[in-house]
Amino acid sequence: MVIEKIMNKALAGDHLSDNEVLQLLDTKTGDDFTELMETAYQITKEHHKTIKLTSTVHITNQCEVTPKCKYCGFAAGTSPEGYYHPFFKTDDEIREAVISIEKSGIPRVSCSGAHGYHGEQAVTASRIVKENTSLELLVNVGADLNRQSLEKIAHYETETVCCNLETTNERLFHQIKPGESLQNRIKTCQMISDSDVELSSGLLIGIGESHQDRLNHLKFLKRFKNLGEIPIMGFNPYRGTPMENHPVCSLNDQMRTIAVTRILFPDIRITVPTPTIGPENVKFSLMAGANNLATVIPDTYPLEIKGVGSPACGTLMNVLKVTIDMGLITELRTCFVPVLNRTPLASGM
Ligand code: SF4
Numbered sequence: 445m446v447i448e449k450i451m452n453k454a455l456a457g458d459h460l461s462d463n464e465v466l467q468l469l470d471t472k473t474g475d476d477f478t479e480l481m482e483t484a485y486q487i488t489k490e491h492h493k494t495i496k497l498t499s500t501v502h503i504t505n506q507c508e509v510t511p512k513c514k515y516c517g518f519a520a521g522t523s524p525e526g527y528y529h530p531f532f533k534t535d536d537e538i539r540e541a542v543i544s545i546e547k548s549g550i551p552r553v554s555c556s557g558a559h560g561y562h563g564e565q566a567v568t569a570s571r572i573v574k575e576n577t578s579l580e581l582l583v584n585v586g587a588d589l590n591r592q593s594l595e596k597i598a599h600y601e602t603e604t605v606c607c608n609l610e611t612t613n614e615r616l617f618h619q620i621k622p623g624e625s626l627q628n629r630i631k632t633c634q635m636i637s638d639s640d641v642e643l644s645s646g647l648l649i650g651i652g653e654s655h656q657d658r659l660n661h662l663k664f665l666k667r668f669k670n671l672g673e674i675p676i677m678g679f680n681p682y683r684g685t686p687m688e689n690h691p692v693c694s695l696n697d698q699m700r701t702i703a704v705t706r707i708l709f710p711d712i713r714i715t716v717p718t719p720t721i722g723p724e725n726v727k728f729s730l731m732a733g734a735n736n737l738a739t740v741i742p743d744t745y746p747l748e749i750k751g752v753g754s755p756a757c758g759t760l761m762n763v764l765k766v767t768i769d770m771g772l773i774t775e776l777r778t779c780f781v782p783v784l785n786r787t788p789l790a791s792g793m
Pocket residue numbers: 507508509511512513516517518519557558559586
């Protein structure tokens with residue numbers, strides 16, 4: 445196998461050169477691809493004993509970014525497949541949703557929303573989640589944060605704040621996000637990283653970036669000392685958006701990037717949202733080294749839900765079937781006794 449030597453270095457925890465990482469990102473299907481996945485899976489098992497599940501609440505889709513990001517199907521009016529109509533969830537709606545998530549056994553929730561509120565939408569969500577549940581919380585309002593709102597979010601003991609850079613290729617960023625600035629997002633990530641809160645910051649892949657761009661991005665993230673999570677999101681075209689004819693990011697490409705991220709960041713939480721990999725492909729994200737599945741929706745979820753990146757979301761029961769079949773231990777709150785738990789959970793990762 446061509447990449448065997450690189451895999452041995454990765455398993456030993458040795459530094460990989462840029463050329464070696466690029467070789468991994470270029471891996472085609474076949475023996476090398478299998479070896480890459482097995483190595484990433486092995487490293488994940490050594491560094492992470494359980495799989496985390498994260499559900500979601502979308503606070504608002506009313507976004508002041510203009511023009512809209514070209515791939516966005518989340519903001520009001522962007523895609524007939526997305527939410528399309530403007531909404532702003534009431535405190536009661538958020539409360540009801542997070543209580544249903546907690547009851548389902550899912551231990552963590554992501555509350556995300558569009559831009560235009562200086563982070564106050566995230567402050568409100570933090571207050572509601574932390575006053576009404578014991579869920580772990582990630583909030584994601586992109587770069588729509590300032591120091592005051594971040595301090596309030598931290599005051600409510602929110603564990604993680606997410607600001608995805610999507611790509612660090614400035615030209616490409618400007619092309620797909622003409623209403624936003626990469627520098628603003630980088631400053632937001634730095635502000636979060638300098639606070640007491642964990643930073644989550646991810647890659648949107650398959651948007652026209654090169655493998656060198658992905659490598660540059662992953663290396664760039666190393667500067668953030670509080671970085672605890674990297675979401676890997678494969679591009680899916682949302683109908684009606686300017687990128688509706690851009691090709692979908694293939695499953696193999698997503699798996700390669702997850703695996704390389706795992707090799708470069710053995711201890712980090714790698715998140716794969718069920719809508720971006722596709723609910724039917726969740727298994728492959730875990731095989732590649734993900735240890736957090738996001739946008740996992742319980743049966744009793746009280747709100748309409750459409751994934752960011754693609755409308756289809758993974759349900760708790762379907763995700764649990766996958767983790768149980770793979771012999772993985774899934775973190776669940778103890779109040780939850782799913783029928784599926786008849787199968788032993790305590791084997792494997
Ligand atoms: S991707 Fe986010 S910031 Fe961009 S238009 Fe959509 S909601 Fe607004």
